[in-house]
Amino acid sequence: MKGSKRSSRRVLPGFGLSMGFTIFYLGLLVLIPLAAVFIKTSGLSWIQFWDTVTAPRVLASYKVSFLTSFFAALVNLVFGLLVAWVLVRYQFPGRRLIDSLVDLPFALPTAVAGIALTAIYAPNGWIGRYLEPLGIKVAFSPIGITIALIFIGLPFVVRTVQPVLQDMEQDMEEAAAMLGAYRLRTFLTVILPT
Numbered sequence: 334m335k336g337s338k339r340s341s342r343r344v345l346p347g348f349g350l351s352m353g354f355t356i357f358y359l360g361l362l363v364l365i366p367l368a369a370v371f372i373k374t375s376g377l378s379w380i381q382f383w384d385t386v387t388a389p390r391v392l393a394s395y396k397v398s399f400l401t402s403f404f405a406a407l408v409n410l411v412f413g414l415l416v417a418w419v420l421v422r423y424q425f426p427g428r429r430l431i432d433s434l435v436d437l438p439f440a441l442p443t444a445v446a447g448i449a450l451t452a453i454y455a456p457n458g459w460i461g462r463y464l465e466p467l468g469i470k471v472a473f474s475p476i477g478i479t480i481a482l483i484f485i486g487l488p489f490v491v492r493t494v495q496p497v498l499q500d501m502e503q504d505m506e507e508a509a510a511m512l513g514a515y516r517l518r519t520f521l522t523v524i525l526p527t
Contacts, residue, residue: 401475405482412483413490420491421498435491438484450481501527 374382385391420432438446454461454471464471471477501524509519 397475397478401478401482405479405486408479408483409486409490413487414494416487417491417494417498421495435488438488443485446484447481450477450484454480497527 377385416431416435420428420435441449451458451472453459454464454477456462456465456470456472458472461471469476471480505523506519509523510516514522
């Protein structure tokens with residue numbers, strides 16, 4: 334091995350160039366705007382900062398953001414678990430179609446999904462035209478924001494829970510049933526903790 338030069342071959346060809354583009358893109362889209370926020374707020378006094386973050390419009394935006402996110406998370410928790418359970422435990426016609434439809438929000442850019450949901454729930458949209466006479470305004474309202482968050486978030490819940498349910502042995506459920514546990518108790522004490 335005398336005089337042999339050790340070859341440094343990388344797994345990914347062009348790693349340096351790829352890393353450079355990645356850092357540039359990250360800096361352009363994330364780091365520069367984030368730095369601008371910190372620079373702008375560093376010029377404020379504590380009183381000005383407090384007045385800004387407690388302004389009525391800002392407090393209203395906090396309320397809308399947190400409430401819509403909370404309700405969307407609750408709906409996604411219940412229905413994501415239900416959809417994952419049905420896809421894993423039952424065989425039925427159209428199962429593969431539903432399984433692929435779960436991934437639809439991953440395939441659509443967020444802006445396209447928002448425009449499509451707005452068009453559907455607008456007063457002259459497919460669903461909005463039936464809700465408008467009832468006095469229910471969905472587009473550009475907290476209800477619409479919640480629906481959009483559910484649409485975007487449901488696949489994350491389903492795809493996170495699905496492998497866990499697939500790996501779970503059905504023997505535990507059968508043992509719980511043999512010991513006299515009802516379905517709800519089996520779900521709450523055997524399946525849900527896993």
